[in-house]
Amino acid sequence: MAEQQGFMERHHFLLRRLHSLSGIVPIGVFLIVHLTTNASVIWGAANGRAAPYAADAAGRGVATFQHEVNFINNLPLLLLIEIFGLWLPIAFHVILGIVYAMTGSKNTQTYAYTGNKRYLLQRLSGYVGVLFIFYHVASLRWGWTFLVPNGTEWSHYFAASTLAAALKGEAGMWTTPGVIVAIFYFIGVSLLVYHFANGLWTAAITWGITVSEAAQKRWGYVCTAVGVVLMGTAWTALGGFLFAVDYDQARAVEEQIFIEHHGEEGLQKFMDNPVDEQAAATIHEAEPGDG
Amino acid sequence: MSAIATETTKAAESTRTVHFRIKRCDGPGKPSRWEVFDVPVPAHANVISCLQWIAANPTTADGKATTPVVWESSCLEEVCGACTMVINGKVRQSCSCLMDEYAPNDGDTITLEPMSKFPVIRDLWVDRSRMFDALKRVRAWVPIDGTYSLGPGPMEGPKESETRYKLSECMTCGCCLEACPQYHLETDEAAWATSFIGAAPISQARLFNEHETGAVLKADRLEALMGPGGINDCGNAQNCVQVCPKEIPLTESIATIGRAATFEAFRRFFQSR
Ligand code: SF4
Ligand code: SF4
Ligand code: FES
Numbered sequence: 001m002a003e004q005q006g007f008m009e010r011h012h013f014l015l016r017r018l019h020s021l022s023g024i025v026p027i028g029v030f031l032i033v034h035l036t037t038n039a040s041v042i043w044g045a046a047n048g049r050a051a052p053y054a055a056d057a058a059g060r061g062v063a064t065f066q067h068e069v070n071f072i073n074n075l076p077l078l079l080l081i082e083i084f085g086l087w088l089p090i091a092f093h094v095i096l097g098i099v100y101a102m103t104g105s106k107n108t109q110t111y112a113y114t115g116n117k118r119y120l121l122q123r124l125s126g127y128v129g130v131l132f133i134f135y136h137v138a139s140l141r142w143g144w145t146f147l148v149p150n151g152t153e154w155s156h157y158f159a160a161s162t163l164a165a166a167l168k169g170e171a172g173m174w175t176t177p178g179v180i181v182a183i184f185y186f187i188g189v190s191l192l193v194y195h196f197a198n199g200l201w202t203a204a205i206t207w208g209i210t211v212s213e214a215a216q217k218r219w220g221y222v223c224t225a226v227g228v229v230l231m232g233t234a235w236t237a238l239g240g241f242l243f244a245v246d247y248d249q250a251r252a253v254e255e256q257i258f259i260e261h262h263g264e265e266g267l268q269k270f271m272d273n274p275v276d277e278q279a280a281a282t283i284h285e286a287e288p289g290d291g
Numbered sequence: 292m293s294a295i296a297t298e299t300t301k302a303a304e305s306t307r308t309v310h311f312r313i314k315r316c317d318g319p320g321k322p323s324r325w326e327v328f329d330v331p332v333p334a335h336a337n338v339i340s341c342l343q344w345i346a347a348n349p350t351t352a353d354g355k356a357t358t359p360v361v362w363e364s365s366c367l368e369e370v371c372g373a374c375t376m377v378i379n380g381k382v383r384q385s386c387s388c389l390m391d392e393y394a395p396n397d398g399d400t401i402t403l404e405p406m407s408k409f410p411v412i413r414d415l416w417v418d419r420s421r422m423f424d425a426l427k428r429v430r431a432w433v434p435i436d437g438t439y440s441l442g443p444g445p446m447e448g449p450k451e452s453e454t455r456y457k458l459s460e461c462m463t464c465g466c467c468l469e470a471c472p473q474y475h476l477e478t479d480e481a482a483w484a485t486s487f488i489g490a491a492p493i494s495q496a497r498l499f500n501e502h503e504t505g506a507v508l509k510a511d512r513l514e515a516l517m518g519p520g521g522i523n524d525c526g527n528a529q530n531c532v533q534v535c536p537k538e539i540p541l542t543e544s545i546a547t548i549g550r551a552a553t554f555e556a557f558r559r560f561f562q563s564r
Contacts, residue, residue, distance in 0.1 A: 009485065012517075012518055012519045013523060017523070100526075103473060104472050104526050105472045105475065106472065110381060111530045111533065113529070115527070119527060119528035119529075120472075120528075205527055205546045207549060207550070207553050208547065208548075208549035208550020208553050208554075213542060216542065
């Protein structure tokens with residue numbers, strides 16, 4: 001412990017500044033990309049290239065989202081990008097964030113200034129945000145389906161339908177645990193957007209980019225605008241999966257896209273053994289002219 | 292003469308009783324307790340004048356004889372910072388705290404506590420040594436001591452002097468530290484060097500960095516402020532600037548030092564041997 005403290009103290013400045021930076025690049029940038037991708041389930045309705053898959057807006061959204069997910073899953077070295085671009089920076093930001101947050105105290109009853117409440121909320125949103133990210137990643141990415149109300153396993157081949165089912169707790173229907181999960185998502189994602197927007201504002205002070213009070217105020221308006229737009233994007237995405245996606249229709253659109261990539265056989269094989277994701281890919285490679 | 296007499300009678304007429312709830316402590320490490328004093332308050336009184344009355348009449352509201360309440364004060368015009376205490380839960384100077392504002396009616400209560408971020412010496416009197424130690428830590432001075440005359444000082448423009456004049460008004464009162472959620476009571480002197488230093492010394496470092504002669508110590512000041520307990524331990528709650536009685540732009544100073552630290556870090560990485 002003493003040695004660890006020694007390390008923290010020796011590299012105090014660097015660690016502090018890396019903590020500040022990591023919240024913006026890569027984590028903040030990822031947040032923007034991730035929320036924009038997810039909101040495609042709604043803005044995809046305006047996507048002309050999704051038109052062949054569905055006649056209605058909801059279907060085009062599902063198709064667009066599926067294409068976005070496929071694009072991401074086809075990125076080269078995806079696992080490396082995830083580890084070094086996401087997991088490690090997030091772990092770093094979270095661990096140091098907790099260490100730093102523990103050096104603070106709460107005195108908002110006595111000094112009920114807006115800035116002080118922002119300071120407190122930044123720390124609270126960090127804590128709740130970590131819990132949310134953990135649940136989000138464990139239940140959807142790591143496949144800890146026991147955390148999902150009806151045990152739906154999210155599949156990136158059937159992205160919108162399985163996500164909607166995992167959120168609502170039942171394919172197409174609302175369940176009580178599903179409502180709780182949905183509310184948790186709403187709170188979690190809103191707090192994380194706040195955490196990012198407020199962090200963007202304080203980072204400018206930390207690095208000495210905004211110096212005068214007037215500059216801090218101006219930058220505050222910019223950060224508020226960023227926060228509002230991002231909050232809108234987040235709510236659009238969440239609302240889209242909860243209210244716009246029809247399970248059966250989404251499934252049909254996604255199967256169509258699956259067949260396009262991996263053929264009828266691929267779909268059949270995948271249905272028989274959904275765990276073996278390689279199977280479908282192998283078939284696709286074997287018959288390159290397909291789809 | 293008669294005019295003064297009338298004034299005095301008027302004041303006597305408008306005397307009201309105010310309950311003073313005071314957090315007392317007999318000495319460092321001793322437990323604290325609450326005592327209530329019923330003080331006859333004339334018009335235009337301030338907290339110090341009431342404390343003077345209590346010192347002369349050390350009897351609690353329930354008639355028990357007690358020791359006089361101890362506090363610290365000096366200038367009585369909000370320029371020395373000695374009389375800073377927590378009044379009705381919030382930190383401020385007690386000499387400029389007017390009773391007509393805080394307890395305008397007969398039977399009102401006012402609560403006095405010592406600041407919580409400094410060790411109590413006795414009652415409302417605290418030990419602010421750590422603040423002065425912090426000023427040494429950031430070398431808050433212009434180094435001109437030497438064996439020969441350094442000649443005339445540098446010229447300064449009116450704009451710079453205006454900025455720095457504001458910063459120089461800091462009276463080391465401790466309000467900004469008392470209200471800061473990142474600043475904590477630290478009785479162990481050995482820990483001062485690595486515990487968060489607070490807004491006032493950061494602002495003083497800026498004051499002397501911006502002085503042409505004082506700037507020669509800039510690297511030393513930044514060195515002290517870039518380590519543990521320095522500038523990066525600020526959490527940007529900005530309570531400091533809200534409570535500073537001198538309205539010193541503390542958050543501006545914090546950002547200014549933050550910027551200087553950023554450049555210093557780059558300078559060290561790319562330039563220093
Ligand atoms: S801005 Fe920094 S120094 Fe000022 S009250 Fe907040 S944490 Fe303390
Ligand atoms: S900066 Fe203001 S609040 Fe802080 S010690 Fe100086 S005068 Fe007091
Ligand atoms: S006695 Fe000097 S500030 Fe109050």
